[in-house]
Amino acid sequence: MSVVVTGATGHLGRLVVENLLDRGVPADQVVAVGRRAETLADLAGRGVQVRRADFGDRASLDEALRGAESVLLVSGSEVGRRVAQHAQVIDAAQAAGVRHLAYTSAPHADTTSLILAPEHKATEELIRASGLPFTFLRNSWYTENYLGDLEQARSTGEVLSSVGEGRVASASRADYAAAAAAVLTGTGHDGAVYELSGDTAWDFAELAAAISQVIGRDVVYRSVTPAERLAGLLAAGLDEGTAQFVVALEGNTRDGLLAETTGDLARLIGRPTTPLVDGLRAAL
Numbered sequence: 001m002s003v004v005v006t007g008a009t010g011h012l013g014r015l016v017v018e019n020l021l022d023r024g025v026p027a028d029q030v031v032a033v034g035r036r037a038e039t040l041a042d043l044a045g046r047g048v049q050v051r052r053a054d055f056g057d058r059a060s061l062d063e064a065l066r067g068a069e070s071v072l073l074v075s076g077s078e079v080g081r082r083v084a085q086h087a088q089v090i091d092a093a094q095a096a097g098v099r100h101l102a103y104t105s106a107p108h109a110d111t112t113s114l115i116l117a118p119e120h121k122a123t124e125e126l127i128r129a130s131g132l133p134f135t136f137l138r139n140s141w142y143t144e145n146y147l148g149d150l151e152q153a154r155s156t157g158e159v160l161s162s163v164g165e166g167r168v169a170s171a172s173r174a175d176y177a178a179a180a181a182a183v184l185t186g187t188g189h190d191g192a193v194y195e196l197s198g199d200t201a202w203d204f205a206e207l208a209a210a211i212s213q214v215i216g217r218d219v220v221y222r223s224v225t226p227a228e229r230l231a232g233l234l235a236a237g238l239d240e241g242t243a244q245f246v247v248a249l250e251g252n253t254r255d256g257l258l259a260e261t262t263g264d265l266a267r268l269i270g271r272p273t274t275p276l277v278d279g280l281r282a283a284l
Contacts, residue, residue: 003068004033006053006055007033007074008032008033009036010074012177016074016180019180020185021048031051033053037051055088058088058092062095070099070101071102074104075119087123102135103137104137105120105137107257107258109138136194137176137180138194141168143170143198143276144279150211153211157218159204159211161204161221161224162250162254163253166250166254167203168253169197170258171265172273172278179268194264195260196265199265201260202276210280226250229250
C-alpha cells in the first residue's frame, strides 16, 4: 500500500514528498502525482513512483490512486473549477478503497468570510459525505506569498497595501509540508481538523522591516485606502476582476481573518514555525 501526493509538481506537494522520504517512508511506497510527470524525473530516479494525472481526467486519477492507502489532496489552483475537480479525486479515492484522505483547506473554511473559502468549504462537505476517513489541514497564509511585495520594495522602498493594521500569522511552505507528512505517517488524525498557522502574527510594518533585512535597504509600509489601492492596481495594468480580488483579500486581512495563532502547526511538526524573515530569505 502506498502514500499518494497529488500536486507533486507544485511547490507544496513536492515538499511533502521530500518530507515523506526524510521520515523514512520507503521510496517505492511514495507516489508523486502531477499533470507534468516529466518534471518529477529526479524523484523517479530515487525510486519514487511517479504517475501522471489530471483532476479533470477520472481514468488518470483511478490509475494514480491504484493501491493507495493514504492520499494527500493538495487543493487545485484553478479557482472556480476546484470543487468539480476535487470531487473527481474524492470519487477515485472511494473507488480505490483509500483508508485516509487528507486535504489542504483554508482557515475556518466552514464558517469564515475569507474570499478564498467557499470552494474549500464545499470540498470539505464532499469529503465528509463520502464516508472516507479524513483530516483537514486548514493552511493559513504562506510567507512565500509576499515575494511580490519584496520585489516591489526592492525597487520602490515601500510595501503598499490596504490591510491597515491587519496581521498575518504566516508560515513557510516547508512548515505546512512537514505537517502534512506528519499526518500522513502518523496515527490518531482521523476526523481531525487542524487550523494551521505560524506562531507569530505580524503586521505590515513588521513585514516591511523583515523585507528590509533581507534585501539590505530601508523599506517602509505605506497604508492606503481600498479605493486608492484599487485605482493603483488598475493603473498598473491589472484587470478589474483580479484587482477587486486583491482588494477583497486585503480587506480580509484587515479584518483579522489571517491573524489566528492556534499552535496546531508547531505541535504537528514538533518545532517552532519558521520566522517571517527566515521564511522570506529562504524563499529567495
